[in-house]
Amino acid sequence: MVNPKNSIALLLLVGMVSGLNAGTMKSDAVYAKMCSLCHGKQGQGNPNVPDAPALNSQSKEDLVIKLSDIKGKNFDNAHAKMENNQKIIEMRGMKYNVHEMAEYIHKNFNKEK
Numbered sequence: 001m002v003n004p005k006n007s008i009a010l011l012l013l014v015g016m017v018s019g020l021n022a023g024t025m026k027s028d029a030v031y032a033k034m035c036s037l038c039h040g041k042q043g044q045g046n047p048n049v050p051d052a053p054a055l056n057s058q059s060k061e062d063l064v065i066k067l068s069d070i071k072g073k074n075f076d077n078a079h080a081k082m083e084n085n086q087k088i089i090e091m092r093g094m095k096y097n098v099h100e101m102a103e104y105i106h107k108n109f110n111k112e113k
């Protein structure tokens with residue numbers, strides 16, 4: 001016989017794990033929907049948003065460090081605007097993995113690699 005307490009614990013665990021997965025989107029989808037608006041479709045920048053830097057010349061390591069800071073790891077305070085954008089992006093349900101996003105941008109947009 002299954003102990004009802006165990007099944008409730010299992011249900012809670014399954015709910016939590018699927019909840020986490022549901023919250024994380026593929027980097028290409030998030031980039032196309034959000035990031036491209038300010039940083040350009042190919043990470044080249046957008047003349048209408050001059051304070052958003054181009055991302056297509058940055059190393060993967062730089063992107064990881066900057067995105068980690070933007071996501072609130074607080075290595076420095078150099079990305080106040082982008083930290084605010086990040087909160088809005090997450091509020092819209094578009095969470096992404098920092099390493100995947102850095103890999104996506106570097107692999108697809110960086111011409112010097």
Ligand code: HEC
Pocket residue numbers: 030031034035036037038039049051052053055063066067078079080081082083085089101
């Ligand atoms: C509403 C416009 C906007 C959107 C949307 C946006 N950004 Fe930004 N981003 C900026 C601006 C402006 C800066 C520069 C100021 C700052 O970092 O606070 C910036 C800075 C950055 C930086 C740091 C660049 C550097 O050299 O310091 C990275 C990396 C970055 N954004 C990645 C992203 C990613 C990935 C997304 C999508 C998930 C995204 N941005 C969405 C406007 C935007």
